Every structure is written in C-alpha cells, then in structure tokens.
Amino acid sequence: MRHIWTHGDERIDRTGVGTRSIFGATMRFSLADDAVPLLTTKRVYWKAAAREMLWFLSGDTNIRPLVAQGVHIWTDWPLATYRQATGEDIDRDTFEARIIAEPDFAAQWGDLGPVYGAQWTNWPRYEPTGDGLFRRAAQGHNQIADLVDAIRTNPGSRRLLFTGWNVADLAGMALPPCHMTYQFHVSDGRLSGLLFQRSCDLGLGFAFNIFGLSMLTRMLAQQCDLAPGEAIWSGGDVHLYLNHADLVESQLDRTPSGAPKLILRRRPDSIFAYDIADFDVVDYAPQAPISAPVAV
Known part of the structure; x- marks a missing residue:
C-alpha cells in the first residue's frame, strides 16, 4: 500500500475516479496451524466475505x-x-x-448476469441438434466439482484450476471477474491455492479476496484429506483509488498485531454443503473500521 501510494502510476480508470497503480505483485501467506491472512490494521467483516464465497459456490447470481x-x-x-x-x-x-x-x-x-458462481458451477455447454446447429445443454460444466475430483484422484496434475473469465459471457456480467483464475497444487500432503486477480482494489477489495482464497483452500483441503499449505496471491493491475486518501493514510499509521486463525467447525459431505456456521475466526482483535466509497 505504501509503495503504490508513493510510487504508483496515476491513471484514469473505467470508473472516472482515478487510481495510483502498479502492475504485477505477489504475496504469500502460510495457512499452517489454522493461520489466516486477515488484516488487523482495520476490521475486516470476514463473515461477509465468507457468505460471499458460499454464495459463489451455490451458483447463484x-x-x-x-x-x-x-x-x-x-x-x-x-x-x-x-x-x-x-x-x-x-x-x-x-x-x-x-x-x-x-x-x-x-x-x-x-x-448480476453470469458472474462468478455461474461460471464456477455451470459453465455453458452446447450440444449438437443436427444440421450443424447447437443448443445450450440443461446443465453446464461444474468446474468446482471436477476440481475436487481431480485433487483427490490426480493430485500431481497441473490442471487443478478453475476460472470465471468466460469471454462469451463478459458482456452480460454486471462486473467481469476481478479474481478470475484459481489454481491449486498438492505437495507433501499439503494443498496450496493461488489466485490471479486481474484488477485489485487494494484499499477495499483485497482483504476480502485473500480471505476468500484462504477459506476456499481450507475447504478443498478438508474435503480432499490434505493439510493446508499456502495462499498465494498474484495481482495484475493493483491500485488504490485517489479518493481513498483517508483510508490509506489511516491504515499506514497503524501497526499490525495479532495472529488470527480460521477454524472449520465441521466437515460436510460435499464442498457445496458448507454453511456460515461452519466457520469461525479466533484470536482476531482488529483496530477500528475505516470506511471508503466503492467505485462502481
């Protein structure tokens, strides 16, 4: 945040608000011993992030x-x-x-149109009807179900991934996917998750995105009898909005502290059967919330 605010390229963006931006950034966080990368320099409403992830997995839009x-x-x-x-x-x-x-x-x-959940669990498929014509199949491709099966049966695969970037559907989405591609890797009995995020609002969105990646990695690890490894985040255009000066300066004045943990209270029968009551965050003592406007 400090680097972007000080050295980022000032740009005119889609929203008209303007940003300071860098291109290409990576961060890694261990998920061992229930650790979770949750900001302590401001309160992150992690249950909202968790509910959003469960909503994605439901396929609802x-x-x-x-x-x-x-x-x-x-x-x-x-x-x-x-x-x-x-x-x-x-x-x-x-x-x-x-x-x-x-x-x-x-x-x-x-x-919202065919956003995240639709692509994750019901990517459109088409079947031939004859004479060179096709119709959309009643059930699309469930990338998440196939991912769970692949982790269980072929953990050495380099194809343990899913994406929301369906070019044919982008025009119908309220917002094209920012956290667009997730890839997973099994090593020494541990599952690590990597997220490529094409566009990252570091001031507001990132805290939810890294929590969501960590939560999903933990869920997949639990379902596949693996220990959690790392959450690895990679951003394309990583930016701070110019109207977030108060947020940035307040947060940079604060000192991080504590080591929150994400606890999974239950192992459901399916990756799609989790409920918000299955998750808890402990040892989390954040500083006060910092509000800022969302650029639409």
Whole structure:
C-alpha cells in the first residue's frame, strides 16, 4: 500500500475516479496451524466475505440471498443499473428492501448476469441438434466439482484450476471477474491455492479476496484429506483509488498485531454443503473500521 501510494502510476480508470497503480505483485501467506491472512490494521467483516464465497459456490447470481443476510457488497452495481434505467433516485436501503420483499422485482433488478458462481458451477455447454446447429445443454460444466475430483484422484496434475473469465459471457456480467483464475497444487500432503486477480482494489477489495482464497483452500483441503499449505496471491493491475486518501493514510499509521486463525467447525459431505456456521475466526482483535466509497 505504501509503495503504490508513493510510487504508483496515476491513471484514469473505467470508473472516472482515478487510481495510483502498479502492475504485477505477489504475496504469500502460510495457512499452517489454522493461520489466516486477515488484516488487523482495520476490521475486516470476514463473515461477509465468507457468505460471499458460499454464495459463489451455490451458483447463484442474484443479490437477494446476500441482501437477506445483511451483505451489501454487490448492491451498488444493480442499484446503479436501476437508477439509470428508471431515472428514480432510490436509496440503497429502499432498493434492498424491495429486493427482499418483492421476488419479481429481485428477478428483474437483482440479477448480476453470469458472474462468478455461474461460471464456477455451470459453465455453458452446447450440444449438437443436427444440421450443424447447437443448443445450450440443461446443465453446464461444474468446474468446482471436477476440481475436487481431480485433487483427490490426480493430485500431481497441473490442471487443478478453475476460472470465471468466460469471454462469451463478459458482456452480460454486471462486473467481469476481478479474481478470475484459481489454481491449486498438492505437495507433501499439503494443498496450496493461488489466485490471479486481474484488477485489485487494494484499499477495499483485497482483504476480502485473500480471505476468500484462504477459506476456499481450507475447504478443498478438508474435503480432499490434505493439510493446508499456502495462499498465494498474484495481482495484475493493483491500485488504490485517489479518493481513498483517508483510508490509506489511516491504515499506514497503524501497526499490525495479532495472529488470527480460521477454524472449520465441521466437515460436510460435499464442498457445496458448507454453511456460515461452519466457520469461525479466533484470536482476531482488529483496530477500528475505516470506511471508503466503492467505485462502481
């Protein structure tokens, strides 16, 4: 963060806010002994990140189940679409209340298109119908299910990965995948996970992304009878928004402390059967939250 804020290239970005950016960064974190890379210089609402990961794995692409759990991190995109389409200057709370109360409204305005979960668990497949024509198969390719099977049966494979970057579907997504490709590696009975993130909002998004990678790696390791290894994060365009000066300067003034742990309370029968109650973070004593606007 200090390096980007001091030496990053100042750029005009898609949102119009502007960033300071570097290209290409890597960090590694051990997951041994239940360790989890969770920021202590500000409070990270890890349960929101965990609920988001479970939502991805469910294959859902509508914000309704997230909003019902008090998770607001995806609301800004459909809210912006609704405001633009209708001209109605509705506030977030009112929009979310309608998403929860009105299923038809949620179906029309709460769906994000074929984002992460759709690609992870239902990547489109097409089957021939004759005369050179094809139709979309009822069930797509479940990359996560195949990943679990591959880790169990072929742990030396270099193809233990999944991705959300489906070029054919990008135009229909509210936001193309930022954390786009995950790869896994088995060595000496340990499972390590690597995330390539094409675009990283270091001030807000990264804390969720590295927790999500760590959580998913732990889940896969548990399901495949492996010990956790490392969480390895690689970023393409890694940036701080220019309107996050207060966040950056406040966080850089703080000293990290503590060693939080992520505890998995139960081993379900499937990677898709985890519940938020299966996870707990202990020994986490973060400093005060730091708020900052999300660039949409």
